Amino acid sequence: MTITNSEIKKLYGLAAGRCSICKVNVFLNDVHIGEMAHIIAKSTNGTRGGEELSHGRNSYENLILLCANHHTEVDQNPQRYPVNELNRIKSEHERVAASVFESPRERQNDVDFLSLFMRFVPFTRLRYFTDGLPISASLNLCAVGDTFEALLIDNPHLYPLNDSGLQTRFDSFIKSYYALWRLIAGFTNIDGRHQAHFSQANDRGDLHMEKRHLPYTEVVKLSKKINTRHHEFIAEHAGLIDFIRKNFKEVDLDSYEPYKI
Structure with missing residues (x-):
């Protein structure tokens, strides 16, 4: 037939x-x-x-x-x-x-959310900012969480996203980000004191693991955890980029505008 x-x-x-x-x-x-x-x-x-x-x-x-x-x-x-x-x-x-x-209004809301997110997050450079892990990372990475949380407060009508496929992708991406960032911004209890995993940012905005102040065994465990979360984050980041490029072509992924005082 x-x-x-x-x-x-x-x-x-x-x-x-x-x-x-x-x-x-x-x-x-x-x-x-x-x-x-x-x-x-x-x-x-x-x-x-x-x-x-x-x-x-x-x-x-x-x-x-x-x-x-x-x-x-x-x-x-x-x-x-x-x-x-x-x-x-x-x-x-x-x-x-x-x-x-x-549902053009619902789609436009999703486009608005993505456009705002891309404007304040150097989205296409996130992989570059994490290339030094588990040893170092850029403070610019925190823009992901800061922007997402600000959007939830300032534009609560835009999230969750209307497109179920986009919502699934973005949710996985943001969860992988927080899983990684919690390790970078976290601390370990050593003999009753809290030791930060990474140092404060230097003049270039780089964070470095506190290898001098963490026991060797803790450095090994932390490095393994960071490597795992880093790989997950990069995979989710790539998946979200691919989805947006195919399904939301009107969104400029490289529209980041650095804040100027």
Whole structure:
């Protein structure tokens, strides 16, 4: 059975005529570059072809709209793109496409929140500010928590975010930040006294681990904890950047404006 016109219209309509992964318009300069990819191959010998089907192989439920490049990538990387991941990508893309028209005010609130956050946080440089961990970090990193907390007070109507996918991403990011920052700004009880993990910032705004005042065993344990939290933070940061770039293109990730007295 071939793909029916009604299934084609539904697929293209709900995907807003864009690749579900890179969001490129599948009609480029009047040239059709879109492809209806099978989530579970139409042949049992094809990519993911042995997976269990709940609908017909040529049904809307088993199709995802992609550009030619991503169709090839999806079919050549079944480990990276299993059935559940493709269904998630498709569902998320269609939800974002619908939100532009079904809830424009809610989407604009999310854009406003992100734009304010990016204005006061050097977001694209956060990885650079933590590259020296577990030994050193930049005090600029604290702008993440300071800005987030200020936004909650000054603009309580903007958070939680309306887009569920964005809320999940941002929530994971901010939690990973606090988990890391608590270690940097924290202290350890040593023989009845509180010893800060990191020194006060120097003239360059750099914080350094207090290795001279912490026992060697504490330095080793703290370094391991920081490395773990640092890796989690970097992963969440990268994931949030990728999500915003794909789904909120109107947000400038590099709009940070240093405060001037």
